Amino acid sequence: MEIKKGIAVSPGVAIGKSLIVDSEDYRIPRREIEPSQRVEEIQRVRNAFHEATEELDALERGQDEATGGRIKDIFAVHLRFLRDRSLRRRITDMVHTQSVTAEYAVSTVLREIAAHFETNVKDTYISERAADIYDIERRLLRRLLGTKREDILHLREEVIVVARQLSPTQTAGFNRDYVKGIASDAGGRTSHAAIVARSLGIPAVVALEDLTEIVRGGDRVIIDGNRGIVIVNPDQETIRQYEVYSREFLALEHKLDSLREKPATTRDGVRISLLGNIEFPDEAHLVLEKGGEGVGLYRTEFLYLNRTTEPVEQEQYEAYAEVARVFKNKPVVIRTLDLGADKYTQSRRLAPEPNPFLGLRSIRFCLQNLSMFKTQLRAILRASVLGQIKIMFPLITSVQELMQARMIVHDVMEDLDEENIHYNRNIELGAMIETPSAALTASTLARDVDFFSIGTNDLTQYTLAVDRGNELVSPLYSAADPAVLRLIRMIIQDANKARIDVSVCGETASEPEYVMLLLGMGIRTLSLTPPMVPEIKQVIRSVTIEDCNHLTRTVLGMNSERQISGYLRATARKILPEAF
Ligand code: PEP
Ligand code: MG
Numbered sequence: 363m364e365i366k367k368g369i370a371v372s373p374g375v376a377i378g379k380s381l382i383v384d385s386e387d388y389r390i391p392r393r394e395i396e397p398s399q400r401v402e403e404i405q406r407v408r409n410a411f412h413e414a415t416e417e418l419d420a421l422e423r424g425q426d427e428a429t430g431g432r433i434k435d436i437f438a439v440h441l442r443f444l445r446d447r448s449l450r451r452r453i454t455d456m457v458h459t460q461s462v463t464a465e466y467a468v469s470t471v472l473r474e475i476a477a478h479f480e481t482n483v484k485d486t487y488i489s490e491r492a493a494d495i496y497d498i499e500r501r502l503l504r505r506l507l508g509t510k511r512e513d514i515l516h517l518r519e520e521v522i523v524v525a526r527q528l529s530p531t532q533t534a535g536f537n538r539d540y541v542k543g544i545a546s547d548a549g550g551r552t553s554h555a556a557i558v559a560r561s562l563g564i565p566a567v568v569a570l571e572d573l574t575e576i577v578r579g580g581d582r583v584i585i586d587g588n589r590g591i592v593i594v595n596p597d598q599e600t601i602r603q604y605e606v607y608s609r610e611f612l613a614l615e616h617k618l619d620s621l622r623e624k625p626a627t628t629r630d631g632v633r634i635s636l637l638g639n640i641e642f643p644d645e646a647h648l649v650l651e652k653g654g655e656g657v658g659l660y661r662t663e664f665l666y667l668n669r670t671t672e673p674v675e676q677e678q679y680e681a682y683a684e685v686a687r688v689f690k691n692k693p694v695v696i697r698t699l700d701l702g703a704d705k706y707t708q709s710r711r712l713a714p715e716p717n718p719f720l721g722l723r724s725i726r727f728c729l730q731n732l733s734m735f736k737t738q739l740r741a742i743l744r745a746s747v748l749g750q751i752k753i754m755f756p757l758i759t760s761v762q763e764l765m766q767a768r769m770i771v772h773d774v775m776e777d778l779d780e781e782n783i784h785y786n787r788n789i790e791l792g793a794m795i796e797t798p799s800a801a802l803t804a805s806t807l808a809r810d811v812d813f814f815s816i817g818t819n820d821l822t823q824y825t826l827a828v829d830r831g832n833e834l835v836s837p838l839y840s841a842a843d844p845a846v847l848r849l850i851r852m853i854i855q856d857a858n859k860a861r862i863d864v865s866v867c868g869e870t871a872s873e874p875e876y877v878m879l880l881l882g883m884g885i886r887t888l889s890l891t892p893p894m895v896p897e898i899k900q901v902i903r904s905v906t907i908e909d910c911n912h913l914t915r916t917v918l919g920m921n922s923e924r925q926i927s928g929y930l931r932a933t934a935r936k937i938l939p940e941a942f
């Protein structure tokens with residue numbers, strides 16, 4: 363049994379068999395085994411060869427001579443390699459003499475052979491066989507590491523996904539019925555893969571550093587998404603304790619779900635709006651189910667990921683219309699494309715930027731790709747007649763950017779007028795305030811928008827110069843830092859002075875310990891990850907605004923992040939002890 367501590371990013375407990383994902387592009391780390399495990403490890407090598415040979419044999423036989431002649435030849439070459447006893451012996455000898463895992467030996471030996479072909483063989487035909495050897499390596503590794511990578515989309519049994527790093531797109535593609543937990547070496551609390559895991563309600567822990575060096579495909583793993591712990595090959599007593607803990611956690615969730623119909627009102631009668639953050643249209647129902655009263659952040663860029671072509675206007679229209687229809691006259695804030703940074707389309711992934719979080723991201727990307735931007739705005743405006751849709755621009759850093767974005771909305775409105783297409787002429791336009799420059803110029807920006815939404819995830823990242831997804835600096839990443847809190851307070855004050863709405867849609871809105879502070883600073887609308895709505899509602903219903911004001915005064919008088927986060931946690935623990 364091995365216990366690893368990481369960062370809890372999505373609550374809940376899961377126990378199950380691990381499935382290693384994304385191993386195909388990843389060098390298998392060297393991992394040593396006990397001498398007593400060598401026999402078992404050698405048997406794993408033999409089994410992998412045997413199963414891969416059988417699989418290829420069947421594939422070769424299935425190829426029709428006329429159409430599959432060339433493919434048949436390739437399979438035949440691969441089969442010859444797999445049946446080569448000296449190759450297998452070289453791998454098993456390595457396991458035996460160096461006491462390393464089967465996957466490490468397979469990967470090392472086959473890569474040595476491939477490298478030999480690539481560098482020493484002059485004949486192009488033969489040197490190109492290196493690609494075949496990499497293919498064989500992948501085929502064997504899939505056997506050793508668990509299920510095939512492509513099977514993640516066609517799972518038939520429950521798994522715990524273990525990966526070095528997951529992209530938001532990969533995570534969004536997970537089938538919630540089968541992926542019961544997620545654990546990764548890399549990542550941070552507000553990395554987009556973590557945000558998606560939270561929206562899907564899958565318990566997850568990230569920043570586990572070397573977990574993929576410890577877990578093997580098929581190992582039993584416990585994911586404790588409340589405490590940020592992963593336990594590999596737990597003993598029976600630990601499993602039993604976690605089963606009890608998991609039942610208690612589910613009972614708490616069930617109890618909180620009963621708050622669904624109750625308003626998010628403080629004990630002294632101040633009504634708070636709780637909206638949901640969504641990535642896909644079908645999550646709108648989850649927001650309703652959890653008691654959310656609209657959508658405060660619709661991250662539309664997810665419609666663009668995981669595909670090679672852009673969604674056409676009609677497809678986007680339908681994705682927005684679906685949500686507007688669910689909420690009818692309740693607000694649905696559609697954020698325009700926030701592509702770039704950790705959310706690249708397939709084509710942009712081929713030309714990576716050196717520093718993507720400071721690169722051609724979000725509104726900057728849209729302003730340089732007007733046809734894409736206009737297509738989205740047309741789709742949003744067309745859907746605006748169906749409900750209370752609002753448009754929000756991400757990553758605004760200057761007033762010029764905001765003016766340009768507004769101008770383009772007006773251009774698109776004119777086009778629609780010419781075509782006699784209806785839309786809501788008075789649609790509200792808002793800006794995300796998620797950069798220090800926007801926070802510092804909030805009083806100016808407020809003149810040109812109807813509302814602000816504070817994106818604390820990026821605001822923290824850019825204020826503290828700490829990558830939100832990099833586990834190496836994750837202890838430095840905290841919205842409780844006095845610098846971030848001062849900016850948040852400044853944005854709220856400027857919005858209030860300009861009499862425009864201001865909400866928070868970053869992850870702080872989903873964290874029970876920040877709720878009182880945000881209310882004390884004057885926030886009355888929170889947009890959060892849907893599964894957290896009941897818990898946040900419970901906190902709101904347990905406090906008075908006077909309590910919140912008092913807490914805020916105390917916090918703003920503190921000078922260190924450590925002191926502030928400790929105080930916030932201790933206060934929240936008193937209010938909602940079950941959640942901690
Ligand atoms: C934020 O930055 O706080 C935010 C809500 O946007 P995202 O997490 O999508 O970058
Ligand atoms: Mg952001």
